[in-house]
């Protein structure tokens with residue numbers, strides 16, 4: 455329980471173990487809220503052309519590795535319920551939250567803190583609840599029992615978001631010229647739900663909620679609610695992602711960069727804190743099975759070769775990633791081919 459930052463809700467100053475070294479601090483720098491990260495309207499049936507949607511998400515994935523989607527088919531009710539139940543979870547007495555705390559990476563449902571509390575030099579300003587969610591029936595009985603509607607809400611949410619994730623993967627695959635269903639089966643078998651809770655921080659210039667990182671998986675769909683905090687690193691600068699009601703922020707993980715042979719980007723991002731309100735986000739990670747072989751897609755290598763990455767099993771990537779969480783270059787290095 456000492457490890458949870460949520461228990462320190464009312465602290466007046468940032469504890470030393472959360473103060474970043476000077477060069478990693480966000481500082482007082484005001485970051486521009488970005489209007490250039492594309493917002494893609496996925497609504498069909500009213501003149502929105504599928505080809506145009508594909509072009510938009512493909513371009514955004516090449517340029518930014520990030521985009522937002524609206525009219526995406528996940529209902530406003532499902533989104534509202536999920537955000538409320540996520541907030542309610544972290545508003546429970548810290549003793550209740552702490553009962554689910556575990557450092558065991560293999561535990562299917564657990565509360566955890568920043569990255570690796572016992573090993574990291576500096577801690578980050580967040581706590582999380584994380585659990586597997588596909589197939590829902592297999593894991594639901596291990597999810598939190600409080601708030602009482604948690605399981606029902608997160609169950610509906612996980613199924614709907616998975617559908618959206620697979621649809622986006624289908625569109626990206628089509629845009630890249632891959633065969634239909636390329637990203638189905640083993641490549642997208644896993645689904646993890648991660649609720650991040652960033653409590654108000656007395657001095658946001660000294661800390662981060664999450665350090666600069668790229669996600670290890672295939673694709674991530676994030677509900678960031680209405681509180682700003684997410685920033686993307688683009689051309690040597692941090693830019694803020696504007697919170698849009700009911701939109702999903704979509705970002706590509708390392709595996710899409712590798713499979714697309716570098717055509718698509720897995721962008722680096724981080725989370726800053728604020729001093730006034732708690733920020734609760736819900737991230738869904740879609741990722742390959744442990745045994746799945748990842749390699750640049752053959753048609754892309756043929757058309758644009760040579761391959762930039764070697765073939766590997768996803769579990770090999772995961773192990774290296776955890777060891778090198780905040781060094782995105784070192785995460786990819788062992789899998790790069792010399793060209």
Ligand code: OGA
Nearest residue numbers: 650669678684725735737
């Ligand atoms: C993540 C992440 C962003 C956010 O969990 O990997 O980047 O705004 N989260 O919580």
Ligand code: NI
Nearest residue numbers: 667668669723
């Ligand atoms: Ni991330």
